[in-house]
Amino acid sequence: MxxxxxxxxxxxxxxxxxxxxxxxxxxxxxxxxxxxxxxxxSGGASRIFRHAHDDPRMVAAARASRLLWREWGDRLGIETVSGDGAVAIGDAVPRRLAVLRDDGGVPARALDPGELAALLPALAAYEGPAMIDEAGGSIRTEAxxxxxxxxxxxxxxxxxxxxxxxxxxxxxxxxxxxxxxxxxxxxxxxxxxxxxxxxxxxxxxxxALAAHIRMTFPVRGPAPDRLPCLQDSSGAFGETGVYAAALPGNGLYGLGIAETVAAGADGALADAAGLEALAARTCAYVARALPGLDPEPTGARACWVTELPWxxxxxxxxxxxxxxxxxxxxxxxxxxxxxxxxxxxxxxxxxxxxxxxxxxxxxxxx
Ligand SMILES: Cc1cc2nc3c(=O)[nH]c(=O)nc-3n(C[C@H](O)[C@H](O)[C@H](O)COP(=O)(O)OP(=O)(O)OC[C@H]3O[C@@H](n4cnc5c(N)ncnc54)[C@H](O)[C@@H]3O)c2cc1C
Missing domain, CATH: 3.50.50.60 (FAD/NAD(P)-binding domain)
Known part of the structure; x- marks a missing residue:
């Protein structure tokens, strides 16, 4: 060899x-x-695929990766990203939509409250800025x-x-x-x-090394045919950095609050109990914001986050x-x-x- x-x-x-x-x-x-x-x-059964980024170069990079996900999926014989789309709500929406419009290559548009409710009936009533990226979706991570x-x-x-x-x-x-x-x-x-x-x-x-927790919640009733990803920066339900993506089959939603517990370079957590507090906030958010989900999680995954300063x-x-x-x-x-x-x-x-x-x-x- x-x-x-x-x-x-x-x-x-x-x-x-x-x-x-x-x-x-x-x-x-x-x-x-x-x-x-x-x-x-990379562990866990789903991730969000979204084009929306503040940096226009990342929008272009996401478009290139979306094409490759499709091409690799075809060659490997798997679905790599669901066709369910990615919804975002909150004040970041107009800014993100403007970047996507400038790029011109992403099928993203604003949603009115009625359209949002129809697309994501699990979400409580919300009247603020909302959008959908139709080419986003849940990444089939394990596949x-x-x-x-x-x-x-x-x-x-x-x-x-x-x-x-x-x-x-x-x-x-x-x-x-x-x-x-x-x-x-x-x-x-x-x-x-x-x-x-x-x-x-x-x-x-x-x-910067930190730890984070992400939980899995069952959808009440039968699994919907379509369950878009969600990013909530609105604060309308008491949190500003929420992300969620359906697991294969749409019967479960993986959801986390994008906050972390800091760790030293050696991995020692400053406050390990902080992860439990984050888990409790995550369940409380689901109870407030997503009445279409059971707020009793079926699973939780703690993981490392490795962010750069910019x-x-x-x-x-x-x-x-x-x-x-x-x-x-x-x-x-x-x-x-x-x-x-x-x-x-x-x-x-x-x-x-x-x-x-x-x-x-x-x-x-x-
Ligand atoms: C909760 C959570 C939610 C996320 N949500 C999203 C999302 O919605 N969308 C998105 O795009 N991204 C998301 N991310 C980020 C994304 O999952 C990660 O950025 C990505 O999976 C990192 O992949 P990686 O291959 O760089 O690292 P890893 O998956 O960590 O792989 C690194 C590998 O290196 C191995 N390794 C370590 N040290 C050594 C060594 N000395 N020798 C040999 N091997 C070694 C490890 O065993 C590991 O398997 C999320 C991350 C988390 C934690």
Whole structure:
């Protein structure tokens, strides 16, 4: 067997997408991860796919990824994103709609209260600004991860990377539990494991590590044919950063409040009880805002969040010789496009996304 040329560290959705994109262009690849692929930040059964972002470059990136999700889904024989759309309510709507209108490539429009109630009958009465992105929807996270892992076959190896060492000749030595090996390049997409590996070679992605909790609530009555995703920044129901996405089958809604409990660089939580408080607020929000759901959750998933300072959608790559270190948050929807851009960078091609930290891709408004 040919020696793999590129090592991908981490088998979350981003690492799997990088490896798949490298394979597409005939580059031999090895993906190293000590855990179950897709079980860290990429874990859980749904994510929101939305085009709406403050940064117009992210809207264009989301459009490119949406096309790739469709294309990869067709080739892998799975649905990758539901056709249910993504609804947003709150004061951010006019600003986000303006960015989408300028882009011109996204079927998004404002909703009046009657249209909103018809689209999302589970929601309590709401009269403020609302919109739908018809090309958004629920990402079929587990199907996507499973299909990419199957497509990559024995290129995915159960092993933990202890160090990534760029060499003077441009190659990269990867020290893993199962042995040390030299590759033409390495792409590190290790989620919360990226910053420690980067720091060891003098690179400092300014990642703020925090913990978050997301819960699953049953839909009352029969599962609806259509259950759009929801982002609520309105405050009308007592919270301003709520997101939700249906699980496959539309009988369950995965929902969280986009607040976190800070952690030190070593992962020590400042206030572990803060997660319980967040869980209680999440249930109370559902009781107020979503009478169409049972506010008794059927599940909860605690997870790490790795945000960059310029915004919750921020993403960038820090190079060190032949090694690339990716950091950011809210990356699931963008994974196919990031995979292609990182495959470009790893093979010396010009990437379609400007992922230099100075570009501050995904910057928040204002
Ligand atoms: C609750 C929640 C809700 C979210 N909602 C959305 C959403 O609606 N839409 C959206 O687009 N995004 C959303 N996100 C963000 C998105 O899920 C993540 O940005 C994305 O899954 C990150 O993928 P990743 O591959 O970079 O990281 P991960 O999935 O964390 O994968 C990293 C992998 O690296 C491995 N690893 C770590 N250290 C090492 C090492 N030393 N050696 C080898 N392997 C290592 C880990 O085991 C892991 O499998 C949400 C995230 C959370 C937590």
């Amino acid at each position: 040919a020696t793999p040329e590129i090592a991908v560290v981490g088998a979350g959705i981003v690492g799997l997408s990088v490896a798949f994109a490298l394979r597409e262009r005939g580059v031999a690849v090895r993906v190293l991860d000590p855990g179950t692929p897709g079980n860290a930040q 996507a991860v499973a299909a990419l892992v199957a497509a990559l076959g024995d290129a995915v190896v159960a092993d933990e990377v202890l160090a990534v060492r760029p060499r003077d000749d441009g190659r990269v030595e990867v020290v893993a539990g199962g042995g040390r090996r030299t590759y033409a390049g390495a792409v590190v997409c290790a989620g919360r494991g990226t910053a420690p590996l980067a720091r060891a070679v003098g690179v400092e992605p300014p990642v 915004g919750p959608d921020g993403v960038a790559v820090w190079p060190a010789g032949g090694a690339l270190f990716l950091a950011g948050h809210n990356l699931f929807k963008q994974a196919p496009g990031l995979g292609v851009a990182l495959a470009d960078m790893a093979t010396g091609a010009t990437p379609s996304l400007d992922l230099r930290p100075a570009a501050r891709l995904g910057a928040a408004a204002g």
